[in-house]
Amino acid sequence: MDFTLTEAQQDLASLTRRILTDKVTPEVLGPHGSGGFDAPLWTALAQAGVVDAALPQRVGGGGFGLLEQCSVLAEIGRAVAPVPYLTSVVMAATAVAEFEARSPAENPSARSGDGRLAERWVVPVLRGEHVLAVALPDYGVPCGFTAEADGDGWRLRGAQTAVASGAFAHGFLVEAAIDGGRQVFLLDRDSVTVSPQRTVDHADAALVELSGARSSVSLGDIGEWLRLRGTIGVCAQQLGVVERALELTAAYAREREQFGHLIGSFQAVRQRLADAYVDVEAVRLTLWQAAWRLSEGLPAAEEVATAKFWAAEAGHRVAHTAVHVHGGVGIDVDHTLHRYFVAAKRLEFTLGGATAQARGLGDLLAADPA
Template sequence: MDFTLTEEQDAIVEVATQVLGGTVTHERLKELERSGGDRFLPDVWQELAKANLLGIALPEAHGGTGFGILEACLVLREIGRTCAPVPYLACVVGAAMPIGAFGTPDQQARWLPGVVDGSTILTAALSEAGSYSSPTAPTTTATPDGAGGYRISGEKWHVAALDRAARVLVPASTPDGGVVLALVDPAADGVRTEALLTTASTPEWLLVLDGVAVDADDVLGGDTPAGAEALAWTIDRCVVATCALQAGVCRQALDLTARYTSERHQFGVPIATFQAVAHRAADAYTDALGVETTMLQAAWRLAEGLPADDEVHIAKFWAAEGGQRMIHGCQHLHGGIGVDTDYPLHRCFRWSKELELTFGGATEHLRRLGATLA
C-alpha cells in the first residue's frame, strides 16, 4: 500500500499543524489543568472553523470541503499530537458526518452549516455499558409515538461535549428489531446527565433518557429512517478516528522521548547511545508506526467504499495494544520525569490509556476479527 499523501492531504496536515501548534501549547494546557476549569478551548475550535477543518469531511453544499474520513483522520492525528481539548471526533465524525451521509436535506441544512462555522456543536451517544460486543444492537429503546416520532429510553455512557451540544445523535432499537438514530435535545424533558471522571480528564457524561419525545423531524433520515447499516457506518468511522487520535499521541510521545534521550547524559554521553535504550526506543517507534499505518489503511478503505471490517478491527487492535506498549516504553525511557505533571509526557500517557479502551479494547477487537475469519 502506498501511504504517500496527496497534495491536498499534505495541505490539510500543514494547516492543522499551524492552527494547533500555534494555539495548543504545553504551558497553556498545564494552566488549564491546574485551574480545574472547563476542558475546552473555544478559540481553538473557532480557529479550526476558520481554517475549514471542521467541515473537511462535510458536503460542499453546506460549507464543507467534501473530503472524507481519511482527511478527518489527518486532522485528528494532529489533535492527538497536541492533546488539544476539542470534541472533533464526537462532533464531526460521530454526529455531523452521519447527518451529511444519511440526513434529510432539511436536517443537513439545519445542522451542518453551524458545525462548519463553529457556532454549533453536536455530539454522539454511541456507547452503552458493556456494549461493544454488539455495538449495532443498542439496548436503548425507541417506542413509536405517532406521526413518525419516538419515545427514547435508556442509558448512554461516555458522551463527549454534552454540556455544550445542541443535539445528541442517539441510536436506539425499535420493537420490530430495527434501529433508528435520533437527534435528541439535551435540554428535553426526560433527559438526565451526570459528569463522569475519566482517565485523561476529558469531559464526558452519562446520558439517561426516560421516555424522551423525538419528533419525526429529528429522526435521522426522516420518513426513511437510517438504521443499523447507518449505525455500523458511524461506529466504524468513530473507531478509526479514535485510532487517528492515538497515532497522534504516539507521535508526540515518541518526539518527546527522542529529544529527552538525546539531551539526557550519563557517563558523559547521551543515554540514547546506550544499546538498551536504543532497543527500547526502536520498539516504541515500531509500535507507533504500526498504529499509524493500520489506521491509514482502514481510513482509506472506508473512504473508498471498500470492505473494511477486518481493517477497522486490526487498526483498533494496534491502537490499543501497540499504543499502550509504546507509551509504556516512552515512560520507561524517561524515568521519573515521565510522571511529572510539569512535563508533557504524562498527558500523552493518560490520553493513550483512555483511547486504548474507547470503542473496545484490543481483546474485544481481536475476538471480533477472529469471528470474521472462523
C-alpha cells in the same frame, strides 16, 4: 497500494498543525483532568476552514472526505488539542449530511422532522458554534437505549456513561434498540439529562440519561457505519499521540545523562525506542489501509478491527515506554509527556480495546472461512 498522502491531506494537516502549534499552550490546556473543550480554538479551526473542509459541498463543506478527516485528527492527536472534531465532524455532522443526501428508497427507516437537518445541526458545527456528541456503545457491548414509536416520532429511554464531548454538546446522536434492530436518533440537549464526568485526561465526558425523551428524527440503521468511522477516527488521533510521544521521548534520551553517559546510548533504552517505532509504524499502516477501504466504499470491518487492535496495543506500549524512559518526570502530571500518556490510554479503550477488537476480528474471520 500507494499510501502517499494527497495534496489536500497534506495542506489540511499543515494548516491544522500551524494553528494548533500557535494556540495549544499549557495555559489553554489547564491542569491535569480539567477542561476538555477549548471553544476559541474550535472557532479558530472553523474560521480557517479546517472543520468544514472534509464535509460535502452541499452543506457548505470543502467536498473532501474521510482521508482528509484522518489527517486533521492525526494533527489533533499530536497536539492533544481539546477540540471535539472526532465526535462533531467525523461522526455526527457527516452522518447527518449523509442522511439528508439519501433517498427514501435508500434509507426507508429514516424520517426527518423538519427536512432541514443540515441547516439546523451541521451548519452551526461548521461555524465552530456548536458541538455534537455520539452515544454509541463500544464494540460488542449491548445497546444502552431503547426506543418505541410515538405518533410521528419516537420515545427513548436508557443511559450511557462516558459519552465523549457530552458535557458541552448541543445535540446528541443516540443508538437505540427498536423492533428487534437498532436505529440512530437525533436529540436536542434540552431533552437529554446530562451529568458531566471527568475521564482520565479531561472533564469532557458525560452520563447521558433518557427518560421518555422524544425524537422526531431517525437516521436509520447506521450504528455500524458510525462505529466504523468513529473507530478509524480514534486510530488516526492515536497515531498523532504516539508519534509525538515517541519524538519527545527520543529527544529526551538524546540529552538526559546517567552515570556520565546519555541514556540513549544504553542498549535497553535503544531497544525500547526501536520497538516503539515499529508500533507507531504499525498504527500508521493499518490506519491508512482501513481508512482507504472505507473511503472507497469497500468492506472494511476486518481492517478497521485490525487498525484499532494496533492503535490500542501500540498506544499502551508506546505510552508506557515514554514514561519509563523519562523516569521520574514521566509520572509528573504537570509534565508535557503526561498529557500524551493519558490521551493514549483513553484512546486505547475508546470504542473497544485490543481484546474486544481481537475477539471481533476472530468472529469476522470465522464467519467467512474462505
